[in-house]
Amino acid sequence: MFLPKSSPLTIFNPEEADHEGALFFDTGISAGYPAPTEDFSHQHQHLSLDTELVRNRETTFYARVSGQSMIGAGLDDNDLLVIDRSLEPSNNKIAVCFLDGEFTVKRLKVDKDEMWLKPENPDYPIIKITSDNKFLIWGIVTNVIKKV
Template structure:
């Protein structure tokens, strides 16, 4: 098995919540099992800015570059919502800066180190110690992925 220790890159974008886009919303949920009778109309709407962005001044979007989280179903090109105001907890998916390079990994916090854990057997965990320049830049709160097949 070829193991890697490279870091995933991330394109970062500022969140703009100055506008509101109200989209129809099916409050009862959408069944993934047997179909339910179709509704002729939808009387509720949802604003994704309000639903997904709890702290607009500290929230950013990021686009995943790399494949170190494939087993967590996070793929190259997926869009992330990242909140810089959240206190990191064990198991969080975090955008971290290690020695000047951004990476996206799960964090495991120990007394004398932080481990950055990939979700791809091709990548090795990264041990961060006091000798590294390190910050947890933000915590991923949501991931958005494209599901439509783009075959022509």
């Protein structure tokens, strides 16, 4: 895989977990009023984030967001993206694109034979893709992992 030396995107391949995954309590955690306490000791199972977030292992990669152009879509600086290269790009999908020598993540806007890369921050311009651009849709973002 070719990556430019100045790429702001760090790409990782998912690795197969050699354990059962973290404990998962499938009881629902209230985000409203606190729920009555329950005995959680018998209501857990194991959960693998690979199983939950990765549909196509051979075509899925992780990349870290760099910058603020997609904050309106909930993608913040240093978030970890899950990107599937096997998914078809279409209007309104969030895509990782290779544009004129650099990677960028933007929302795809497609209308007939025209395409734009739309940031989700009004401080950044919409980019119209033309035949003058060196352009490739590298993959579609399927999930974002955040630190709190």
